[in-house]
Each structure stands twice: as structure tokens, then as C-alpha cells.
Amino acid sequence: MSVHSAYAVACGRGELVTPAALKERVVVAAREAGAGAVAIASAEDDVRAHQRFAASIARDDLATWPYDDAYAERAASPAALLPGAKSVVCVAIPYAIDAPKERVPLSGRVSNYAWATDYHRYARPILQRIASVLDDAAGEPATRLVCDTAPLAERAFAERAGLGWVGKHTNLIAPGLGSYVFLGEIVTTLELPPDSPSKKTCGACTRCIDVCPTRALRGDYTIDATRCISDLTQRTDAIPRALRPLVGDWVLGCDLCQEICPPTRRASPRVDAAFAAPHANNAFPDLLALLRLRGGEYKRRFRPTAMGWRGAALLRRNAAVALGNALDRATVPALEQSLVGDASELVREHVAWALGRIGSPRAYASLKAQSERETSLAVREEISSALGFLATPA
Numbered sequence: 606m607s608v609h610s611a612y613a614v615a616c617g618r619g620e621l622v623t624p625a626a627l628k629e630r631v632v633v634a635a636r637e638a639g640a641g642a643v644a645i646a647s648a649e650d651d652v653r654a655h656q657r658f659a660a661s662i663a664r665d666d667l668a669t670w671p672y673d674d675a676y677a678e679r680a681a682s683p684a685a686l687l688p689g690a691k692s693v694v695c696v697a698i699p700y701a702i703d704a705p706k707e708r709v710p711l712s713g714r715v716s717n718y719a720w721a722t723d724y725h726r727y728a729r730p731i732l733q734r735i736a737s738v739l740d741d742a743a744g745e746p747a748t749r750l751v752c753d754t755a756p757l758a759e760r761a762f763a764e765r766a767g768l769g770w771v772g773k774h775t776n777l778i779a780p781g782l783g784s785y786v787f788l789g790e791i792v793t794t795l796e797l798p799p800d801s802p803s804k805k806t807c808g809a810c811t812r813c814i815d816v817c818p819t820r821a822l823r824g825d826y827t828i829d830a831t832r833c834i835s836d837l838t839q840r841t842d843a844i845p846r847a848l849r850p851l852v853g854d855w856v857l858g859c860d861l862c863q864e865i866c867p868p869t870r871r872a873s874p875r876v877d878a879a880f881a882a883p884h885a886n887n888a889f890p891d892l893l894a895l896l897r898l899r900g901g902e903y904k905r906r907f908r909p910t911a912m913g914w915r916g917a918a919l920l921r922r923n924a925a926v927a928l929g930n931a932l933d934r935a936t937v938p939a940l941e942q943s944l945v946g947d948a949s950e951l952v953r954e955h956v957a958w959a960l961g962r963i964g965s966p967r968a969y970a971s972l973k974a975q976s977e978r979e980t981s982l983a984v985r986e987e988i989s990s991a992l993g994f995l996a997t998p999a
């Protein structure tokens with residue numbers, strides 16, 4: 606009998622511990638480290654999760670992601686991450702904190718998960734603390750940590766562990782904590798008694814589906830991620846023109862389907878102050894300042910947060926879209942400056958769109974002037990489209 610699958614595993618400190626007692630230690634360590642909930646799943650391959658993931662790839666729901674069927678298969682198999690995996694310890698870390706009270710005019714919205722501490726950094730010590738209990742029991746490394754950092758269908762395993770249920774908005778809802786929770790896992794070669802899946806469901810509720818501005822949620826627990834504002838504001842190429850008006854004032858992520866979700870609204874989890882926005886500007890950034898954002902300030906303000914993943918140009922692009930949607934003629938001079946001076950083609954494209962959407966005589970004149978000196982084909986095409994739109998009688 607291997608030490609990793611026995612009813613009693615040899616503890617690194619020389620004692621014997623039963624799987625049930627080891628599980629108890631894991632639960633205590635998770636609570637002490639700050640997890641809102643912890644539950645155990647068996648590490649057997651999840652055939653249904655693989656099928657659902659493969660189906661979503663086949664529908665092109667994840668076309669903006671580099672996923673293929675081989676990835677989907679790996680994501681459903683903890684043993685592909687850690688050979689000999691027996692159990693997956695799943696934790697939920699609550700992060701939702703009330704929005705700052707002040708909001709300046711012409712500000713954008715950032716999703717709650719990106720206001721403060723980057724969750725990858727926050728989760729790591731929690732997962733390490735739990736893993737050390739298991740490694741210690743095995744007397745050798747017996748764990749692999751995951752928090753959005755490796756191919757693993759995190760929601761599927763959290764659901765199998767009974768941490769909660771996957772709602773129609775496709776987020777895991779943990780009873781008492783709601784869906785504003787990050788997920789993290791410790792895959793281990795040790796056998797721990799698994800917990801049972803939750804019996805709760807969304808029932809007849811359809812609130813998240815009705816509120817989604819882009820119709821990304823189908824209602825059958827699937828999502829077309831290419832329509833989701835969270836994806837649109839994070840993709841590194843152009844946001845499809847038809848979807849830009851629907852992005853509204855979001856400049857990173859979107860919380861609409863969770864804000865409206867009854868079990869999430871009812872929940873009142875204890876949330877670490879590390880997730881509070883250090884300044885109202887992190888939750889509601891000034892759009893004109895964001896349009897001017899450059900490297901130094903970007904690193905200082907956003908690098909410690911989940912807004913700091915994809916570079917300043919992406920945030921300037923998103924500011925341009927939100928300004929286009931704000932339809933405020935007073936922003937035209939600032940947009941005009943960006944159209945002429947922003948070094949990023951991607952940003953200039955979206956600025957051209959914003960000017961076209963605002964459609965004032967000065968916006969028209971700036972587009973016309975830039976159409977004669979613009980060297981990028983993509984931006985010239987965007988300018989033509991904006992001018993064509995403006996030339997169309999209302």
C-alpha cells in the first residue's frame with residue numbers, strides 16, 4: 606500500500622494520520638489562512654466537464670482564447686497536472702466589497718475583482734499554507750497549486766467538491782458567500798474523503814440572462830464568451846464594432862450578471878480589506894485621464910491589481926469606447942489629440958469610432974483631417990466607417 610493512498614498516511618513528523626484527520630487539518634488551515642470555504646473533490650477525470658468544454662470550443666464560444674480539445678481534456682484531468690493525483694482541495698475566496706461612494710462625472714466602471722490586490726498574488730499564500738499541511742503529511746512534495754494559473758476546469762471541480770453550484774451566469778455560487786469568490790485548488794497525491802456536490806440550482810430565475818447587455822448568456826448554463834464584456838475589455842485585438850455600444854461604461858470586466866443574482870445579493874461574506882479599492886479612481890477611473898494613461902503611471906497605479914495584466918494601451922482603447930458611449934461633445938478635443946498623437950493603432954481605431962459616434966461638427970472635422978494624414982490602413986478604414994456613418998442622413 607502506497608503512503609499516498611493508505612487509510613493512514615505516514616506523517617512527515619513521524620505520526621500516523623487518517624485521511625479524515627488530515628482533511629480536518631486541511632479545513633482548519635484553509636480557514637486560518639483566510640479562505641471563505643473549502644471542500645474536497647476526488648481527482649478522477651471529469652468526463653462531463655471535458656464534454657462541456659469541448660462543446661463550447663466547437664460552438665466558438667471561446668474563440669478569443671487559445672483553447673483546443675487537447676486543452677479541454679487536460680483541464681478535466683487533475684492527473685495531467687500532477688501524476689498520481691487523488692484529491693483536489695477547492696477553496697473559495699470572497700472578494701466583493703462595497704463600491705466607493707464618490708464617482709466623478711465621465712468616469713468608467715471597473716469590475717470589483719480588479720479594484721485592488723491581484724487575486725493570483727492574494728490566493729498563493731492561502732494555497733501554500735494548505736499545501737504545506739499535505740506536503741508535511743506526505744513527508745515529500747505531494748501538491749500542485751492552481752488559481753487561474755494552469756489548465757484546470759476550476760468551476761467544474763469546485764462544483765464536484767460541493768463548494769457551490771454553477772449558476773446560469775456560469776459563475777460558481779457558494780452558499781452564504783455568493784458568486785463574488787475567486788477559486789483556487791490544491792491538487793494532491795494524497796487521498797482525502799471527498800465532499801458531496803451541492804443540490805442547489807438556480808430554479809426558474811433568469812435575472813442574469815435578462816440583464817446581460819450583450820446577450821452573452823444563453824440560459825442553459827453556457828456563455829458565448831466572445832460577447833461577454835469581460836472578454837471584450839480584455840481581448841488584445843479590436844472590439845467588434847457592433848458590440849462597442851453595448852460595452853457601456855465598463856473599462857475592465859463586468860459585474861452586471863452577478864450584481865443582480867439573488868443568492869449573491871443575499872450573501873454577506875467576510876472580505877479582506879486587501880480587496881477594497883485604494884482610491885475611488887480604481888473602481889470608477891476618470892475616462893479622460895485613462896485615455897492619456899502611459900507606462901509609468903500605469904505601472905504605479907495598476908500593476909498590483911488585475912487591471913495591470915495587459916498593458917496601458919488596452920486601457921486607453923477601453924477608455925475610448927466608454928467615451929464614445931458617453932456621447933459628451935466636451936470630450937472631442939481630448940479624443941482629437943489621441944487620434945493624432947496616440948502611438949497605438951488599436952487605440953486610434955477606437956478613438957476614431959468614438960468620434961464618429963459622438964458625431965459633432967468638430968468630431969467630423971477631426972476625422973476628416975486625420976483621414977488625410979493617417980498612415981495605418983486599419984485606422985483609415987475605421988475613419989472611413991465613422992465618416993460614412995456620419996454622412997448617412999439620420
Ligand code: B12
Nearest residue numbers: 654658716758759761776777787788826830835836858859
Ligand atoms: C476563460 C475565462 C473567462 C472567459 C470565459 C468565461 C467562461 N464562463 O467560460 C471570460 C473572459 C469571459 C471570463 C469572465 C469572467 N471571469 Co473568468 N475565467 C476564465 C478561466 C481562465 C477559464 C474558464 C473556462 O475554462 N471556461 C470554459 C468553460 C467551458 O469552462 P468552465 O467555465 O470552467 O465551465 C465548467 C463548469 O461551468 C461546468 N458547467 C458548464 N456548463 C454546465 C451546465 C450545468 C448544468 C452544470 C451543472 C455545470 C456546467 O462544466 C464546465 C466545463 O468544465 C477561469 C479559470 C479556470 N482555469 O477555470 C476563470 C474564472 C472562471 N473567471 C473568474 C471570474 C471571477 C470571472 C469574471 C467574474 C470576472 C469579471 N467580473 O469580469 C467574469 C465572469 C463572466 C461570466 N459570466 O462568466 C473566476 C470565476 C469564479 C467563480 N465564482 O466562478 C475563475 C474561476 C478564475 C478564478 N480562479 O477565480 N473568464
Ligand code: SF4
Nearest residue numbers: 817833834859861862
Ligand atoms: S459579465 Fe456582463 S457581459 Fe458578461 S455575461 Fe455577465 S452581464 Fe453579460
Ligand code: SF4
Nearest residue numbers: 772773807810813866
Ligand atoms: S441570477 Fe438567477 S439564474 Fe442567474 S445565476 Fe443567479 S440565481 Fe442563477
